[in-house]
Amino acid sequence: MRFLLHPARAVAFGFLVAILAGTLLLMLPVSHAAAESGSLLVSFFTAVSAVCVTGLVIVDTGTYWSMFGQMIILFLCQIGGFGMMTAATLLGLMVNRSLRLRTKLVTQVETHSLGLGDIGSVAKLVFVVTVVVEVITAVFLTTRFYSAYPMSFADAAWNGVFHAISAFNNAGFSIYPDSLMRFAVDPLILLPIMVAIMVGGIGFPVLHDLRMKIRDPRHWSLHTKLTLLGTGVLLLVGFLGLLAFEWHNEQTLGALSFVDKLWSAAFMSVSARTAGFNALDIGLLNHESWALHYLLMFIGGGSAGTAGGVKVGTVVILVLIVIAEIRGLNDSEAFGRRVGPQAQRQAVTVLVLGSALVVTATVMILRMTDLPTDQVIFEVVSAFGTVGLSTGITADLPSEAQVILAALMYFGRVGTITLATSIVLSKRRMPYRYAEEHPIVG
Template sequence: MARSRRASSSPLARTALGRLREAVNDFTTRSPSRFAILVFGSLIAVFTFLFMLPAASADRSWTPLADAFFTAMSTICVTGLATVDMATHWSFFGDVLVVLGVQIGAVGVLTLASILGMVISRRLGLRAKLVAASDSNPLRVHHGPVAEGQAVRLGDIGNLLLTVVVSLLVIEAGLAVLLFARMIMDGIAWGEAALHGVYYSAMAFTNTGFTPNELGLERFANDTWFLGILIIGVFLGSIGFPVIFALKRHLIRPRQWSLHVKLTLVTTLILLVLGAVAIVVLEFNNPRTFGRMDAGNTVFQSLFLSMMSRSGGFATIDISELNSSSLLVLDMLMFVGGGSASTAGGIKVTTLAVLVLAAFAEARGRQEITAFGRRIPGDVIRVAISVFFWGATIVALSSIIIMQITKEPLDRVLFDVISGFGTVGMSTGLTEELPDAGKYVLALTMFMGRVGTVTLAAAVASTSNGRLYRHPEERPIVG
């Protein structure tokens, strides 16, 4: 025993251990995006096993692998789609796994790792700052100086991590208290109101959209107070932690907001209003949805649906009863999603804003793309185009495969695929009917939607390197 202890403490062992530790640190610093995929995949594997256990199901039976894997993916990716009845299939332990999983998925594994490191060591080293920085902004270049124009500077990463923890706890606690009070006023038992208040608050802020009730939000379909609280929770979760961090510091001084904050808030509000207007116009005479409501309730329900289609996932109506034109509008809203470094999915509102600004600048013949008195550099536009292209490619390929598997029409398949890619959670009912092969395809679509575009953006930014030569220029015909 003494000999083995001396052997383990030998210079050779210490050197091997040191090399392994250095290799891990180097990997996480050089390629945080790959590290994120590795950790995400590991978490999904662990949660899949836990969801399969008899203790996680209400009837104490083993959950099939396809359903457990899909639920784990939907939970960690904060999507909200389900192949089982979330209100009746899972036990209390299963519900705890769901709430815990969405918290991990909402914060982000790199941010969570940095927070744990900061708690354990009571400090945040340069490596941890770089890793956390890549989670808050994939445009950061990991092999060079960090631009001071970033949404959150490297020196503020520690404060940002504290903001993530505090906002997660405070906002969800506030939402839970408000929802609890409302449910008590509706005559719901104290114990049920408390549990459901915590559940709904977590699903709202994380933009997941699971409901603990068998009939979903049908019980609260006409409760504007309850639905209004959910709108606030989804909005705060969808704007992103860097925006919350900026608003905490300069709430009443908009001039000090960064371009990222301004673009996120303005684009979010524009999409919210335009989406609601489109839904009113397309659904006001549909007797299966809003045709039976008065004007005021129609406007409110349209705002609710517009907000939830951005990534919230809650619904007070049967999505399959919407007109095909309305489904297409929701497809576009879901594809865009919420803000960067938020609990929402999609290609992000700032990506859309940059592409629209680039299109208007080109139409006006301007060489520079500007917004709010700031010039947007070319590398940001290049990443925005890449994110849009790969997002559309993922949706197209997934839709083709699922259509081939299920033989379902395009509008149903496209809606559920974009809902999965945008981590929204709304469904026309197709997801529950999917065979196992379709479940795996849609689960991978959720995974790519949650981490794929961010990983791509990080890869594009980090692989930019200077060259000592330039190729000859030639202009192809475009358009």
């Protein structure tokens, strides 16, 4: 148990426990539409995908799982997005009105709070934002489903609740086998889901900062400014890129009206960065659009939110490093602030290790299958970025490859958190420094 005292390990272990519990529950006959015991691999893969809020599936969620099974998946998505340690923190606050130091440290890992004094307020903010956004989104979706589509109020309500929770947690699970393609021309379905995705994926530290200083952008933290700037740029790049690459593709945007093209491209740009819903058939996109998705999925969303990827802040810091080097500056600067060397080292480390995981997994799966390289890369990046988009090959992969994807989803969800915190908490002060030398670069 002493091994788990390290806050970062406690977070990773919490996700692992949730996955194992979810696997056992999904294996129960009551979880299946056919009322029989489920496959271990299917249950495990689905549990990992739900807890790691990814959305990759090897069976159809709406027909393979019973109502009970779908509720279990939804609960796992909520736990995975909300965070095991954040939930434990809220429980501790409700019971004891105070937190022990170790609990604060563990929660700080998950929420990326800037100070231990922020833990309680951030945890409460997580709870309030989660409930409010999910309820509002569910009401909008339920109303639209019931008024515009041939379904009972009970079915409309379940569809609304399921997709609201899945959207806010950036999970990408859908009851429909075509995800949201049947609603590609319905902005009253797409817009609420887009808003929920963005609020959940921007990161709770940003939401906390905006809540405290919404009227004074000058005093927003550098993290908030960098995340908002990076998010805006990525959304615009994804939107314009998809319009350019798919405008004349009759199998995707080409068949839609001008306005519907704009809505579908905007939705795909938002979802591609981590949510995993799709309003267009991913398998029919042009290869340029796949390449654009590689970038968006790998970067992901904001830190300490429901999004995956290496995170927007990480990439923006790396861009600032490059700009500073090109300009011959000693420091990486933005908005009148200097980025510390520790943050720079962490950004480089996260990017290198994330890239290494993607490359390694891609090579391993290519050796197991005869599938095209670009499709395998898409699947691997989607799993690592906890996105859940697929060109349609997930169910056709051999079981060994599916296990590799499950491992990628887990590392993509908790690996970077664990890594970053381990670096911080394991920092040592050496009593000496070696003489400096400058190896040749480039």
